[in-house]
Structures are given as structure tokens and as C-alpha cells.
Amino acid sequence: MKSTTSHVNQMPETNHTSAERVSLFDRVRWAVRLFLGIRTHDLRAARTYIRVVYKGQFWLTKWIRFVWWSLRQMLVTIPNAMPGITIPPQVSRKPHWLDSSNPLANHPWCNQSDATLPKSVDTVVIGAGFTGASVAYHWSRRAATDRTLVVLDMGDAADGASGRNQGTIVMGRYFTMVRDTVLNHLPNVRPNLSAQEHRHLAEQFSACYCQASYRNADMIEQTIRDEKFDVDYARNGWVQERLADQQEALSESVRDGHRHGFTDWIAIDPQRAHQESGMNVEHPSGFSQKSATWHPAKWVWSLLTTAMRKPHVQFFSHTRVESVNDTNAPGGYIIRTNRGEIHARHVIYGVESYLPKIDSRFHNIIQPHQEQLASGQGAPDAMPSDNSITGQFFFGARRDNTLLVGSDSTRVPDRLAGGNKPSRFLTQFALSEYKRLYGSYRFTLTNEWSGTVGYTPDEFPLIGPLDDKGKYMIGGMAGSGSGIAFNAARCIVNRILGNTDEPDDYPVAYFGPSRLLEPGNHPWPKIEMPNE
Numbered sequence: 001m002k003s004t005t006s007h008v009n010q011m012p013e014t015n016h017t018s019a020e021r022v023s024l025f026d027r028v029r030w031a032v033r034l035f036l037g038i039r040t041h042d043l044r045a046a047r048t049y050i051r052v053v054y055k056g057q058f059w060l061t062k063w064i065r066f067v068w069w070s071l072r073q074m075l076v077t078i079p080n081a082m083p084g085i086t087i088p089p090q091v092s093r094k095p096h097w098l099d100s101s102n103p104l105a106n107h108p109w110c111n112q113s114d115a116t117l118p119k120s121v122d123t124v125v126i127g128a129g130f131t132g133a134s135v136a137y138h139w140s141r142r143a144a145t146d147r148t149l150v151v152l153d154m155g156d157a158a159d160g161a162s163g164r165n166q167g168t169i170v171m172g173r174y175f176t177m178v179r180d181t182v183l184n185h186l187p188n189v190r191p192n193l194s195a196q197e198h199r200h201l202a203e204q205f206s207a208c209y210c211q212a213s214y215r216n217a218d219m220i221e222q223t224i225r226d227e228k229f230d231v232d233y234a235r236n237g238w239v240q241e242r243l244a245d246q247q248e249a250l251s252e253s254v255r256d257g258h259r260h261g262f263t264d265w266i267a268i269d270p271q272r273a274h275q276e277s278g279m280n281v282e283h284p285s286g287f288s289q290k291s292a293t294w295h296p297a298k299w300v301w302s303l304l305t306t307a308m309r310k311p312h313v314q315f316f317s318h319t320r321v322e323s324v325n326d327t328n329a330p331g332g333y334i335i336r337t338n339r340g341e342i343h344a345r346h347v348i349y350g351v352e353s354y355l356p357k358i359d360s361r362f363h364n365i366i367q368p369h370q371e372q373l374a375s376g377q378g379a380p381d382a383m384p385s386d387n388s389i390t391g392q393f394f395f396g397a398r399r400d401n402t403l404l405v406g407s408d409s410t411r412v413p414d415r416l417a418g419g420n421k422p423s424r425f426l427t428q429f430a431l432s433e434y435k436r437l438y439g440s441y442r443f444t445l446t447n448e449w450s451g452t453v454g455y456t457p458d459e460f461p462l463i464g465p466l467d468d469k470g471k472y473m474i475g476g477m478a479g480s481g482s483g484i485a486f487n488a489a490r491c492i493v494n495r496i497l498g499n500t501d502e503p504d505d506y507p508v509a510y511f512g513p514s515r516l517l518e519p520g521n522h523p524w525p526k527i528e529m530p531n532e
């Protein structure tokens, strides 16, 4: 990924001491600069903010409150947070993780410029992120050597969201969150069920999801240990701020999760939250105890490198898939790329938010959402290294002296999937949120980037067959790919290979893409109503 100059700040900022007061002149200067830096995506993100924060209010009230909030941000909150923060004129667009050297850069072309794609293979995987690399790894472990697999990516491995994320290995989303997103959507696809049936079905969905995610997290840890992957892995948990009016929902989410056997998500008091994260909060926080951190791009590179030690797994970077067509012969596809065609018996889409660009049936089914991050040197003293935090409107982590600060989750048009256009306003907003929770700190911005993740309308992933021949997908992971992709890839690989000796955590009844593509023909799970 190319490094570019940021579009907003061309003037170097002066370094202030944290105790310094911000003059009226400086406030106006910040406000003007923030205002002039506003781009189309800031307007989209503003709509997201208004929808979430002023939910249910009259439109005029929403807009008045939003304008007031924006003025305060530009004149007060952000300028107050800026002493101690340096924003140089040149900020790289390269994701922090991709500053590490990629052992698979331009593979295989850098060493073998005359390499050619195989004419025919058993399986083609499109995409070399968490998903594609996991498929390759499990294939190398489970498939006989006469069953060949090729991974194709239009860029380098981990160029998509997998090399642009925060590096938190999530335990999936927690039970209540999954239940509620599914519950919101169920009446649209199962209109004939009663409210009680909807609720039971949503709980079944959530239990299935959490069980798979818990196994996913343990499998990742075991694999890192067994393969001796050097991916900066640490399992220190993830603290999530909750305000006064969110306390009841927090208690309910912990209670419901535990009632169904999912004990990772707990509430911790402000002292414990400070101990775990350094944040100064007034109310209990949510805490995912077994979330971990890693270098996400090194995970992808390690999986692929290990997989390719087996002769039946190959990876071709900078190979764009242009179309996937059925052949006339029973079973099989022709995958057309910018480097030629491959015939394959199976195809797996591991392209997440890019899918609607490849297959327009997925418009509105996989919805690309932009999220962004920035990184730099310096961090609040109280913040420990190698854990993750989420505030009201930002997320972050610290790795040694590098601070990561992220924000946003706004739907963008399908054609913008994979784009890299971070908002400077959002970076500064997120930096000011750090100040709210940690007090003053010193920080110099070096990198700032964005990426896209794929959301389904029920925020529940799609993992399974796209036809009855051999086309599969793993996607719609709603910004939680580390909590799903590894285990999902294992299950799809086993299904293609016909292996039944390992548990399948992603049954079609719950995860099959027909749930959203053809809800009327989907084999929905039986609803298990408790005995009243």
C-alpha cells in the first residue's frame, strides 16, 4: 500500500505542554482547520452518529443537537485535547502493521517472474486475509496431496481489512449483542413466527455463534503455540466503557450470557477497569476476559507460509479475479483472472466486504462499512501494553510505545469497499476521547488509514454453500473476523474434503447464505421452545 500525505494538515503543529491553556485564537484555528478538512465520508459518518446518538428524536431536534455537538467538538473538546499531541504535515496512509516486512510480498512474482497459474485445481480461494489464509492453513493440514488449492489475491496477503485492523482477537460478539441483532431482523425473514418464537430462535442463533467463537479463540491460541508463530500474541482481555444509562443493559448482557453458558463477558467495577486498562471510568465496564491481541498481518503471513510448505497449496498475489463462471460439465468453475483462467471443482469466497463488487447479488446482503485507525508514538502512561479498549465512540490499543486509535463504522457504497480514505476529524475526535478517559498524554501521529468490513442486515455471518455444486463463502463478520474466520475456514475445508471427524460449528441452518439470499427456501433450524 502506498504512503500518501494526509489531506488535512499541511502545517506542522507546535508541541504544547499538557498544562498549557488553549487560547481563543488557537481554538478558532483548530475549528477552521477541522472544518476545511471535512470530506464526503465525514458527512456519512455524521449520519451514523446522529442515527445512533439521537435515535427516536424528531429530525430537527437531531440536527440542532448535532450542530451544537459539532461546534463544541471543533472549538472546545478537540482543541483541549491537542496540547501534547503532534500532527506532522506528512502522515503515512500505510497501516501500522504493514510497516513490518511482508515475507510474501509480491509472491511468487518477486522470485519467479515467469510463474504461471495452474490450469486446473481442486479448490480456489479468493482473498488472502484472515479467511483465505485460514482456509489454506487447514487445507494443508487436512487434504491429501493430490487435492490442490490455490489462494488468489488482487493485492498482497493482508492488504484488505486483515492488515488494517486494531489487532484484537475477539471472542466473537457477546451473547446478548448477537441475539439482539438477529432478533431485530428475524421478523423481516420469518414474518409468520410469534414474538416468543423469534426470541427463542434468536437465542439459538446466538448460542451457536458464541460456541463457535469460543472454540475459534482457543484454536488460534493452540495453533500459535503448536506452530510457534511469531505474531506478538498476548491474552489480556478487552475493556469496554459503559455509561450510567447503559448499566442495566450491561448487567442483563452478563446475566444472559452466563445463563447460556458463555462466561467470558463480565462487568468489572471502575477500579478493576483502571487496573486492566488504565481508563478512568465512573461506572462498571464490560470486560471480555479472554480477548487477546496480536499482529494481524503476521498471523496471515504465518498461516500462508506454513500452508505453502505443503506442495498442494499455492498462493498468487496481485492476481485479480474478474469472474467465476459455472462450467457446462457437472461440478466445476472457470475462474477468470488478469493472469489467465483456472478450472476448479470448488471456489471459496474469502473477500468479505469486496463481495458485492464481484457478485451483485450481494448488494444489501454484504454491506461494506468503513472503519479507521491511526497509530503513532506515545501513549497515556496509565495504559498497559497489549490489551484493548473501547470507549463510547472509539476503540484503541497500546503496543509498547505505539498507540492505536480508531473510530467509525459507517456504510459506504459497494464500489468503495477496500478504500483507504481516513478522516482526520475522526482521528482527532478519537484522540480527544482518549484524553477524556486517560487525561493528558503525549503522542505523535505517524500513520492513519481506513478499511472496510462486511455487515449483513442481521449482523450474523454467512458461512456455507452458495450453490449445490461447490461454491462457498465465509463473510459478513461485522468487524469481528478474528473471532470467526479461523474456525469457519476449518469447517468449510472439512466439508469440501468430506471429513467428519471434527465438529462442524457452522451448520447451514444458522449460517447458510440462503438465510439472507432466499429466506423462503432456507432450511431454518427447529425452534426449541422451553417447556412452560
Ligand SMILES: Cc1cc2nc3c(=O)[nH]c(=O)nc-3n(C[C@H](O)[C@H](O)[C@H](O)COP(=O)(O)OP(=O)(O)OC[C@H]3O[C@@H](n4cnc5c(N)ncnc54)[C@H](O)[C@@H]3O)c2cc1C
Binding pocket: 126, 127, 128, 129, 130, 131, 132, 152, 153, 154, 155, 156, 157, 158, 159, 160, 161, 162, 163, 164, 165, 166, 167, 168, 169, 170, 319, 320, 321, 322, 350, 351, 352, 353, 354, 358, 370, 371, 372, 373, 406, 450, 451, 452, 453, 474, 475, 477, 478, 479, 480, 481, 482, 483, 485
Ligand atoms: C479499522 C478496522 C479495525 C478492525 N479491528 C478489528 C479487530 O480489532 N478485531 C477483529 O476481529 N476485527 C477487526 N476488524 C475487522 C477485520 O479486519 C475483518 O473482519 C477481517 O480482516 C476480515 O478478513 P477477511 O480475510 O475475510 O477479509 P479481508 O482481510 O478484507 O480480505 C479480503 C481480501 O480479498 C481480496 N480481494 C477482493 N476482491 C478480490 C478479487 N476480485 N480478486 C482477488 N482478490 C480479491 C482483497 O485484496 C483482500 O485482501 C477491523 C477492521 C477495520 C477496517
